[in-house]
Amino acid sequence: MPASLTIGDFSRATHLSVKTLRHYHRIRLLQPADIDPDTGYRRYTVDQIPAAQVIRRFRDLDMPLNQIHAVLQAPDLRARNRLISAHLASLEQGLARTQDAVASLRDLLADPSAVAPVSQRRVDATAAAAITGVVSTGDLLAWYLGALGELYATLDARGVSASGPAGGIYASELFSAERGEATIFVPTATQVQRLGRVAPVVVPAAELAVITHAGSHADVDRAYGALGTYVASHALRVDGPIREYYLVGRRDTPEENAWRTEIGWPIFSTGAAA
Missing domain, CATH: 3.20.80.10 (Regulatory factor, effector binding domain)
Structure with missing residues (x-):
């Protein structure tokens, strides 16, 4: 059986706060490997660290939690990659909108009166x-x-x-x-x-x-x-x-x-x- 960590040590190992880990447990995104029936203390295995790291990176890319859950539960590699690609495409569209907005703002600041005649x-x-x-x-x-x-x-x-x-x-x-x-x-x-x-x-x-x-x-x-x-x-x-x-x-x-x-x-x- 792989070595286990307390929730505090798992938090340090994955850079996910204890509060976040408890939330992920509640929504069944990342469940502890074991819960003490008397104390309720959560323990995680070292095998769960890669999954936690993947979740953290998806969150850094603003992927919603329900989509992350779908990625982790995907039945095969093709389905998983399709979900990830869809999110990346959404990010690219958002980036394009941001770039357009920045360019428009620069134009407005450079010459606020540069519009066609009426x-x-x-x-x-x-x-x-x-x-x-x-x-x-x-x-x-x-x-x-x-x-x-x-x-x-x-x-x-x-x-x-x-x-x-x-x-x-x-x-x-x-x-x-x-x-x-x-x-x-x-x-x-x-x-x-x-x-x-x-x-x-x-x-x-x-x-x-x-x-x-x-x-x-x-x-x-x-x-x-x-x-x-x-x-x-x-x-x-x-x-x-x-x-x-x-x-x-x-x-x-x-x-x-x-x-x-x-x-x-x-x-x-x-x-x-x-």
Whole structure:
């Protein structure tokens, strides 16, 4: 039988605190090899040290305890590696988001006024195929991508061509209450028949203050800030949903730097220049 250690000695050997070891025991992640029935003292074997070291390193990589348990209980090496690879991919995505946020912050600190100019224009009423739903801001990106893909797939299946760039209409509640109505639409020269979530709509005419945001939506708040400042300064604001027009997007190019999104804020136009 392998040599055993008290919980204190095992803590020193593995750099896991006694409190942590007791917690891991309670959740059955790392159970003692023996528990004295009279005193309740826990003892661990030296064979458990590698498992404790693995757990500690997974925790250093922010792997949730339930995922660590799944890794340790994996039926074979392939299943174990699949779980580890999934967590590493999640870490890489988080790192990419952090790098994007750092780059955006550096740009903001370097030149806080470096945004596109604002102009005013009127858009006419437009026939379109659309999908509408009530969405939370946390789900908005996934919902938008799914709706846009479904719209284009439906139009392709029916042999209907888009007559302009896709767009979105977003209720004020999406910004103020983190949940509200959103509509994704694709303009069409001919009216489409309803099919599933896809329905024919007429996007109403509107007078808008507009700004074109270049790149991904990671720092689109800068464009929104400039647009809000312009509208407030000119006392033009009217109630109504925000519009976005996706002039160049991921359907056109995978290069995020080439993406162009036009943002429209409803206004009462006075004809003043931007």
